[in-house]
Amino acid sequence: MGSELGSDTHFDTVLVVDFGAQYAQLIARRVREAHVYSEIVPHSVTAAEVAERAPAGIILSGGPASVHVEGAPRLDPAIYDLGIPVLGICYGAQLMALQLGGQVANTGRGEYGKTELTVGDGGVLFGTDQPRTQTVWMSHFDSITEAPAGCTAVATTAEVPAAAFEDVERGRFGVQFHPEVVHTPHGQEILKHFLYDGCGARPTWTMTSIIETEVAQIRAQVGSGRAICGLSGGVDSAVAAALVHKAIGHQLTCVFVDTGLMRQGEGDQVVETFKRTFGIELIHVRAADRFFDRLAGVVDPEEKRKAIGELFIRIFEDASGGIEDARFLVQGTLYPDVIESGTDDAATIKSHHNVGGLPDDMDFELVEPLRWLFKDEVRKVGEELGLPEEIVWRQPFPGPGLGVRIIGEVTPDKVAMLQHADAIVREEVHKADLEREIWQAFAVLPDIRSVGVMGDERTYAHPIIIRAVTSEDAMTADWARLPYDLLEKMSSRIINEVPGVNRVAYDITSKPPGTIEWE
Ligand code: XMP
Numbered sequence: 001m002g003s004e005l006g007s008d009t010h011f012d013t014v015l016v017v018d019f020g021a022q023y024a025q026l027i028a029r030r031v032r033e034a035h036v037y038s039e040i041v042p043h044s045v046t047a048a049e050v051a052e053r054a055p056a057g058i059i060l061s062g063g064p065a066s067v068h069v070e071g072a073p074r075l076d077p078a079i080y081d082l083g084i085p086v087l088g089i090c091y092g093a094q095l096m097a098l099q100l101g102g103q104v105a106n107t108g109r110g111e112y113g114k115t116e117l118t119v120g121d122g123g124v125l126f127g128t129d130q131p132r133t134q135t136v137w138m139s140h141f142d143s144i145t146e147a148p149a150g151c152t153a154v155a156t157t158a159e160v161p162a163a164a165f166e167d168v169e170r171g172r173f174g175v176q177f178h179p180e181v182v183h184t185p186h187g188q189e190i191l192k193h194f195l196y197d198g199c200g201a202r203p204t205w206t207m208t209s210i211i212e213t214e215v216a217q218i219r220a221q222v223g224s225g226r227a228i229c230g231l232s233g234g235v236d237s238a239v240a241a242a243l244v245h246k247a248i249g250h251q252l253t254c255v256f257v258d259t260g261l262m263r264q265g266e267g268d269q270v271v272e273t274f275k276r277t278f279g280i281e282l283i284h285v286r287a288a289d290r291f292f293d294r295l296a297g298v299v300d301p302e303e304k305r306k307a308i309g310e311l312f313i314r315i316f317e318d319a320s321g322g323i324e325d326a327r328f329l330v331q332g333t334l335y336p337d338v339i340e341s342g343t344d345d346a347a348t349i350k351s352h353h354n355v356g357g358l359p360d361d362m363d364f365e366l367v368e369p370l371r372w373l374f375k376d377e378v379r380k381v382g383e384e385l386g387l388p389e390e391i392v393w394r395q396p397f398p399g400p401g402l403g404v405r406i407i408g409e410v411t412p413d414k415v416a417m418l419q420h421a422d423a424i425v426r427e428e429v430h431k432a433d434l435e436r437e438i439w440q441a442f443a444v445l446p447d448i449r450s451v452g453v454m455g456d457e458r459t460y461a462h463p464i465i466i467r468a469v470t471s472e473d474a475m476t477a478d479w480a481r482l483p484y485d486l487l488e489k490m491s492s493r494i495i496n497e498v499p500g501v502n503r504v505a506y507d508i509t510s511k512p513p514g515t516i517e518w519e
Pocket of ligand 1: 305397399400514519
């Protein structure tokens with residue numbers, strides 16, 4: 001799907017101009033939560049490019065720089081004159097003040113954290129439904145001392161006279177605070193006022209219409225051709241396959257390479273869901289023995305990864321080679337991957353995110369139905385399509401699977417032991433209802449043994465390490481503060497139920513300096 005979703009569909013689009021840091025993605029997600037389609041564009045976007053997209057509105061994100069610093073990013077000023085409503089947030093609002101005849105002063109009186117905002121009467125951003133005094137999240141050093149020419153201040157704080165301003169006639173809006181963060185309790189309503197009342201955007205970005213649009217686009221792209229899709233057990237490839245199947249039915253064949261390195265029951269569930277429930281044509285390759293043969297004697301983590309990756313590709317190629325005239329390859333690339341790669345070029349996929357790590361030189365045209373979706377949207381689409389909760393809410397799992405959670409040589413016995421312990425960890429997290437708060441929770445099997453005593457006997461057996469982290473995006477992570485009772489439950493169950501284990505340890509390392517996985 002090379003075309004941009006917003007430009008050739010019935011969805012009103014809001015462009016979020018990225019001025020750096022992580023702000024733009026969050027804003028774009030909030031806009032979509034208000035059922036308006038949004039896309040992120042770089043701050044170098046020109047007025048002509050914006051005009052061509054004809055968005056319903058534009059939001060200028062926050063950013064880490066001061067508008068007064070030399071080389072600080074600017075916006076093509078002609079964009080303000082396109083007649084498209086613009087909302088500046090934090091840095092974006094300061095930039096509007098600077099570029100549109102207001103004043104931004106380095107007063108030395110910045111505001112950080114929760115700040116009380118006093119809302120004036122009238123205006124679009126706060127409507128009539130909002131409390132006149134509310135808490136907002138601030139994070140700025142410079143201050144807007146004078147709103148842009150023609151704009152009226154509609155809210156103030158103790159330090160900032162123009163904490164929010166607007167010129168409804170010319171479609172100019174600005175807020176010094178961050179409406180997109182949860183620490184601004186009424187922030188989402190403020191964004192909605194901008195979207196619906198300021199821009200007149202229609203809230204049509206709903207799961208039903210996303211699915212309808214995707215299905216139509218997949219049909220247009222694939223026509224009567226054949227497509228293949230590698231299933232990894234993860235949510236992205238599962239949702240991509242289900243969507244493509246909805247669009248083209250039996251023209252899709254899925255290939256599932258069971259490496260034997262998946263979590264307990266996972267392989268069976270993939271087959272059960274896709275073959276039995278969805279009736280998808282599925283080639284199921286039981287390849288565990290080949291992986292164990294290949295991994296015999298391999299202990300170096302990188303060598304292990306490489307061995308697993310290469311064998312996976314070879315088996316996938318063999319299996320898909322048997323599907324006659326397959327010209328399309330379905331991939332579960334997500335919008336954050338597209339943003340990160342900094343290009344709209346369909347060929348650019350970070351290998352880390354590549355389903356099963358497929359090679360670049362395969363002669364397929366890519367079908368990427370999730371290319372414009374955030375992870376939370378992918379999950380909602382999956383739920384809407386009827387995928388089971390365990391797949392839709394599955395935690396991230398590394399391509400090389402348990403192979404990188406067994407330190408040292410990977411053997412069938414060790415995999416069985418780890419699968420068992422890992423299933424207990426996940427089951428207890430599920431029972432404690434912590435699944436959606438925790439990014440990943442799993443077990444690791446190190447290559448050591450320790451002494452213990454069970455009954456009257458001295459044991460010399462394996463420890464299991466429990467790893468649980470909270471994270472937003474896996475770039476950084478914090479070790480999860482699991483309740484002691486929960487850890488106790490996991491520990492006693494693992495020792496009692498998993499033969500060969502006599503000790504359980506909990507990993508209290510954050511990332512950095514640790515990584516989430518052990519290899
Ligand atoms: P680390 O260990 O680098 O992991 O902190 C960050 C995230 O990436 C996952 N991960 C992988 N995913 N292939 C993958 O597809 C891999 O080789 C791989 N290694 C780590 C990890 O589970 C975490 O979510």
